[in-house]
Every structure is written in C-alpha cells, then in structure tokens.
Amino acid sequence: MKDxxxxxxxxxxxxxxxxxxxxxxxxxxxxxxxxxxDLRESEKRYRELADLLPQTVFELDEAGNFIFVNLNxxxxxxxxxxxxxxxxxxxxxxxxxxxxxxxxxxxxxLSGEELGGAEYTAxxxxxxxxxxxxxxxxxxxxxxxxxxxxxVVDITKVKQLEEKVVEYEELNExxxxxxxxVSHELRTPLAVIKGYSTMLVDxxxxxxxxxxxxxxxxxxxxxxxLTELVGGLLDxxxxxxxxxxxxxxxxxxxxxxxETVVEAKLRAPRHxxxxxxxxxxxxxxxxxxxxxxxxxxxxxxxxxxxxxGTRVVIEARRVGSYVQISVADQGIGIPAEDLExxxxxxxxxxQRLSPxxxxxxxxxxxxxxxxxxxxxxxxxESKPGKGSTFYFNLPIVTTAEGxxxxxxx
Numbered sequence: 001m002k003d004x005x006x007x008x009x010x011x012x013x014x015x016x017x018x019x020x021x022x023x024x025x026x027x028x029x030x031x032x033x034x035x036x037x038d039l040r041e042s043e044k045r046y047r048e049l050a051d052l053l054p055q056t057v058f059e060l061d062e063a064g065n066f067i068f069v070n071l072n073x074x075x076x077x078x079x080x081x082x083x084x085x086x087x088x089x090x091x092x093x094x095x096x097x098x099x100x101x102x103x104x105x106x107x108x109x110l111s112g113e114e115l116g117g118a119e120y121t122a123x124x125x126x127x128x129x130x131x132x133x134x135x136x137x138x139x140x141x142x143x144x145x146x147x148x149x150x151x152v153v154d155i156t157k158v159k160q161l162e163e164k165v166v167e168y169e170e171l172n173e174x175x176x177x178x179x180x181x182v183s184h185e186l187r188t189p190l191a192v193i194k195g196y197s198t199m200l201v202d203x204x205x206x207x208x209x210x211x212x213x214x215x216x217x218x219x220x221x222x223x224x225x226l227t228e229l230v231g232g233l234l235d236x237x238x239x240x241x242x243x244x245x246x247x248x249x250x251x252x253x254x255x256x257x258x259e260t261v262v263e264a265k266l267r268a269p270r271h272x273x274x275x276x277x278x279x280x281x282x283x284x285x286x287x288x289x290x291x292x293x294x295x296x297x298x299x300x301x302x303x304x305x306x307x308x309g310t311r312v313v314i315e316a317r318r319v320g321s322y323v324q325i326s327v328a329d330q331g332i333g334i335p336a337e338d339l340e341x342x343x344x345x346x347x348x349x350x351q352r353l354s355p356x357x358x359x360x361x362x363x364x365x366x367x368x369x370x371x372x373x374x375x376x377x378x379x380x381e382s383k384p385g386k387g388s389t390f391y392f393n394l395p396i397v398t399t400a401e402g403x404x405x406x407x408x409x
Contacts (some may be wrong), residue, residue, distance in 0.1 A: 078125035189222035306331030
C-alpha cells in the first residue's frame with residue numbers, strides 16, 4: 001500500500017513537472033512566435049523604408065548574386081518583381097567593359113577595404129546604358145565577409161548637368177574668341193574705309209583722278225570684306241537657330257559648277273584651276289545660291305593654302321543616289337588630329353599652320369551647315385605637305401519635270 005501511495009505521489013510529481021514543462025514550452029513557443037512576428041515586422045519596415053528611397057538598395061551573397069533589392073531597382077533596371085525575388089548575378093547589370101573592375105572591387109569590399117563610391121556604366125534589361133555610382137559595405141559573420149549591402153545612385157542627371165556646364169563654359173570661351181576675332185577682323189576694313197574716306201574729304205583738291213580711283217577701289221574692297229564678315233555671322237546664327245530657309249529650285253549642277261569655276265579662275269589667276277570632265281548628272285532640287293556659296297568657300301580656301309602656280313581640281317560626279325563634288329589642292333595639308341575639327345565653328349587651323357591668313361573661322365562651319373540642310377555630308381581627306389581634298393555630297397531629289405533629264409559638264 002505504501003509502495004502504491006509512493007508511486008501515486010511520484011505520478012503526481014511527474015504530472016506537475018509535465019505541466020510545468022508544458023507551461024514553459026507554451027511560454028517559449030509564445031516567445032518564439034513573438035520574436036518571429038517582430039522579425040517579420042522588422043523586415044517589413046526595412047523593405048518599406050528601402051522602397052521609399054530614390055536609390056537602389058541591394059544585398060549580395062558571397063557569390064555576387066542579389067538576395068535583396070528594393071522597388072527602385074525594378075524601376076531603373078527594368079526587371080520584374082518576380083525576377084528581383086529570384087537570385088540572379090549582379091554582374092549582368094554592368095556594361096561588359098566594367099565587369100572586371102566590378103569583380104575586383106567586390107572582392108576588395110568583401111575583404112573589408114573601404115572604397116567609397118565607384119562609378120560604372122549600368123545596363124537596363126533592354127540593354128540601355130546609363131551612369132551610376134555604387135556604394136557598398138561587407139555583410140559580416142564573425143570576422144568573415146559573407147556578402148555586400150549598399151546602394152546604387154543613378155547619376156544620369158548629374159552627368160547631363162556636367163555636360164551643360166562644360167557646354168556653357170565652351171560657349172563662353174567661344175563667345176570671347178568670337179568677339180576678339182570679329183573685332184580684329186572688322187577693325188582692318190573699317191580702318192581702310194575710314195582712312196581713305198578721310199583722305200578723299202581732306203585732300204580732295206590735291207588728289208588726282210587716279211589717286212581718287214585707287215582710294216575708292218580700296219574702300220570698295222574693304223566694304224566687300226565687311227559684307228562678307230557680317231553675312232557669315234548672320235548665316236551661322238541662322239543655322240544654329242534653325243531659321244535658315246533654303247530656296248530650292250530645279251538646277252543643273254554641271255552648269256552651276258562650271259560657272260563657279262569660271263569665276264574662281266578670275267579671282268585666282270595665279271593658280272591653275274581645273275574642272276575635270278564628269279559623267280552625266282541629273283537635274284536637282286537645291287538652293288543654287290547656297291551650294292555656290294559652299295563651293296566658292298572651299299575653292300577659295302584651296303587657293304589660300306596652296307602656293308601660286310599649283311593646281312586646284314574640281315570634279316562633280318554621281319555616286320549612288322548622291323551627286324558628289326570634290327575640290328583637291330596641292331597646299332599645306334591638314335594634320336590627322338585636325339581633320340575632325342576643321343568644320344567646327346571658330347576653329348582656325350591657319351592660326352597654327354599659316355598665321356598670315358586671316359578670317360573669322362566660320363566658313364567651313366557654315367559650309368557644313370548648308371550641306372546638312374540639303375541632307376548631304378561634307379568631309380575632308382588630307383596629308384600634310386601634299387594637299388587636301390574636300391568632298392561634299394547632295395542627295396538626288398528631282399521634281400517630276402526634272403526626272404530623267406541629265407546634263408553634261
């Protein structure tokens with residue numbers, strides 16, 4: 001009976017212990033659920049806060065795969081929410097030329113090195129490129145880096161602003177150079193006009209008919225020079241503002257080129273200006289005055305930068321759906337590094353190669369604008385000391401009346 005009572009007491013004790021353990025387990029389970037709930041709430045707040053940021057927030061595992069990104073990454077990189085939840089390599093988000101540097105910097109940060117912001121070119125899902133700056137720090141477990149977390153900032157607008165600042169500075173420099181050059185170029189003909197006008201007024205009775213005629217001829221030439229300078233400035237401003245209007249008419253290009261060459265020979269009698277025969281060319285809808293302006297300018301430049309007695313060759317021929325006109329000289333030539341810049345406004349290669357030749361530096365820039373207004377292209381090939389060949393082409397666009405008609409030079 002005593003053994004049975006002892007067994008009963010043991011059972012009671014065991015039951016009490018079981019109840020205690022159950023209570024403790026329930027308390028522990030409640031605590032676990034509370035911790036899990038707190039963790040979920042914490043993760044939710046973390047994601048909500050991350051999604052509010054205008055930058056991309058990310059976490060990478062040790063292999064460089066995304067394990068977390070916020071909504072901004074989906075917006076700027078173009079990936080879907082489903083894709084962002086899956087683990088995918090961060091490297092594919094960078095331009096191929098930057099990937100080796102990305103891998104190197106990943107390892108450096110993973111080892112604990114502080115790099116600050118690193119600039120890269122990023123790729124959207126459709127392959128579009130844009131500039132970014134990435135900031136990252138290691139995710140540590142003990143003393144070991146097991147991943148990275150950081151932010152990515154899209155700096156497209158910053159780059160655009162930087163380009164505008166550079167453009168503004170270039171425009172300011174261009175403005176200063178233009179004012180300086182124009183004032184210098186205007187001063188000479190104005191001085192001539194003023195000087196000879198004063199001479200005619202003050203010494204009218206003392207000057208003979210030949211002297212008076214010489215003064216008037218000098219005034220006439222200086223006035224032409226002023227007209228040319230002002231006309232160039234107006235043409236450049238109209239081209240840049242998109243206000244230049246072409247007066248297109250059906251024109252015989254061979255006739256236009258032939259007339260231009262005839263007058264060029266009169267202006268430059270000490271050069272051998274040659275017009276090569278060409279194939280048959282169609283009538284074309286162009287602004288004859290403007291194309292004549294382009295051709296005159298190129299021929300005059302060829303004469304300026306070549307020795308007296310040398311040859312300048314002009315040729316017009318059909319190349320595919322274009323008429324191509326070329327002017328080749330035997331002058332000083334143009335260095336390779338300047339070939340892409342000779343058509344820039346205010347770029348004057350003569351300042352370095354032929355300082356005695358004046359000009360504002362707008363002639364070839366205007367030629368480029370006029371050719372482009374016609375839908376064509378202008379370019380140059382050159383070898384220093386051997387001469388240059390300027391080319392420009394014009395698309396063949398004819399009216400119904402002009403279709404099928406061809407002219408020969």
